[in-house]
Amino acid sequence: xxxSLLPILAAAWIGVPPPPSMTxxxxxxxxxxxxxxxxxxxxxxxxxxxxxxxxxxxxLIDACDxxxxxxxxxxxxxxxxxxxxxxxxxxxxxxxxxxxxPRSYRIVLRAFGSALFSFNETFDHExxxxxxxxxAGGRPLxxxxxxxxxxxxxxxxxxxxxxxxxxxxxxxxLLSLQEMDRRFPNRGVKVSLAYAQxxxxxxxxxxxxxxxxxARLVAQLRADRPFSAAFEHVFQGSPDELAERWKxxxxxxxxxxxxxxDGTILWVAMAFxxxxxxxxxxxxxxxxxxxxxxxxxAELAWTALENARSEGDDPTLH
Numbered sequence: 425x426x427x428s429l430l431p432i433l434a435a436a437w438i439g440v441p442p443p444p445s446m447t448x449x450x451x452x453x454x455x456x457x458x459x460x461x462x463x464x465x466x467x468x469x470x471x472x473x474x475x476x477x478x479x480x481x482x483x484l485i486d487a488c489d490x491x492x493x494x495x496x497x498x499x500x501x502x503x504x505x506x507x508x509x510x511x512x513x514x515x516x517x518x519x520x521x522x523x524x525x526p527r528s529y530r531i532v533l534r535a536f537g538s539a540l541f542s543f544n545e546t547f548d549h550e551x552x553x554x555x556x557x558x559x560a561g562g563r564p565l566x567x568x569x570x571x572x573x574x575x576x577x578x579x580x581x582x583x584x585x586x587x588x589x590x591x592x593x594x595x596x597x598l599l600s601l602q603e604m605d606r607r608f609p610n611r612g613v614k615v616s617l618a619y620a621q622x623x624x625x626x627x628x629x630x631x632x633x634x635x636x637x638x639a640r641l642v643a644q645l646r647a648d649r650p651f652s653a654a655f656e657h658v659f660q661g662s663p664d665e666l667a668e669r670w671k672x673x674x675x676x677x678x679x680x681x682x683x684x685x686d687g688t689i690l691w692v693a694m695a696f697x698x699x700x701x702x703x704x705x706x707x708x709x710x711x712x713x714x715x716x717x718x719x720x721x722a723e724l725a726w727t728a729l730e731n732a733r734s735e736g737d738d739p740t741l742h
Contacts, residue, residue, distance in 0.1 A: 445505065446498050454478050454491060459499040459535075466499050466535040470547055477548055481577050486639035487559040487646070491529070495554055497547070498532045506534050522546035526557035548578035560645045566663070567608040568601055569651070572622030573638065576630060598674075601667050628670045633659055 446458040450471035455478070457467045474497075482488035500506035506520075521534040531550040533543065552574035556565065599614065599621055609618045630637055637658060644654030652662065659666050 446500070451494075454494055455497050456494045457497045457499065460501055460505070462501040463499040463535040466543060470497075470544060473544070474547075477544070478551060481548060481551055482555060484577060484635070484638060485555065485559065485573075485642040486636075487555055487642055490555060490558040490646075492558065493529055495551065496528075496530045498530065499535050500532060501535055503534075506532060522550045524550040524553035526554045527562070529554060545578050549574045552577035556642070559642050561648070563645070563651075565645075565651055566601065566605045568604040568618070568622040569626070571608070571619060572624075572626030575619065575623035576626045576638075598671055601663050624674065625667060625670050628673065629659060629666065 446460060448456060449459050449464060449467050450457045452471060452474050455471070455474050457471055457474075459467045479488065482490070500508075523532045524530070525532075531547070531554070533546055533550070536543065553570060555577075556570060556573055597617075599609075599618055604618050604622065609615045626638075641654055641658045644657055645651065649657070655663050655666075661669075
């Protein structure tokens with residue numbers, strides 16, 4: 425179970441001075457990397473891949489020409505040097521491992537990633553923040569969309585986030601888009617839920633309206649259409665309307681997922697599979713001998729079900 429996604433992903437919208445003691449290192453068409461002797465190994469690994477990763481990200485939203493200049497990528501060796509990239513008293517310095525500053529075209533990363541996301545995944549996530557900012561001309565966008573797009577963009581494994589959203593769906597506690605828009609959670613149990621919902625909703629849109637749906641939406645944004653109008657043009661409904669459709673679909677899938685992942689139900693299902701295989705074989709033998717007795721077989725199946733229930737194996741949803 426994930427207790428929080430906040431230590432993994434963050435986006436800031438202000439400019440800050442460059443971190444001290446980090447010097448320019450590798451340079452590519454779209455990135456200038458900065459680091460220390462200790463973080464040079466991480467830079468050496470990501471720099472040769474950076475342009476290919478950028479190409480994949482920008483093609484997904486058809487915005488490869490959106491950047492106005494190179495993105496500065498600072499790779500910090502520890503929490504202290506990472507924190508030095510942020511304004512004084514900024515809370516994100518304590519827990520983030522990747523932060524994007526879109527206005528200044530700057531990304532700050534911890535060199536060693538996290539237990540949940542690799543360094544490369546965090547890099548992709550933060551690049552996505554700057555890409556969508558540039559493509560939208562710097563206009564504000566809903567936070568749920570920005571975060572959901574970045575997770576979808578980076579191809580991060582959303583299955584790991586399903587558990588928190590699962591439980592919320594079972595208890596009707598999913599967050600509304602307005603709630604996430606008004607104040608995206610930054611602490612407590614709602615953090616992982618907000619990231620999970622954002623990612624799953626964006627994935628739902630991409631799956632149901634085609635992989636180029638996000639590119640069509642970004643094209644509308646680049647044409648200076650407001651987000652709500654652009655969204656409705658592409659998805660034939662408002663964000664709230666589509667969110668309700670997703671919630672209905674997700675709630676149904678949660679029930680199925682919960683059933684399938686319950687160990688008791690799996691054991692019962694396996695037992696009945698063996699019983700069914702036994703009955704099929706038994707029927708085949710009877711057919712060969714001309715001794716069909718459907719009533720007897722029905723009684724056998726019913727007895728097996730009653731035995732399972734009496735032993736406490738009746739399906740229980742958690």
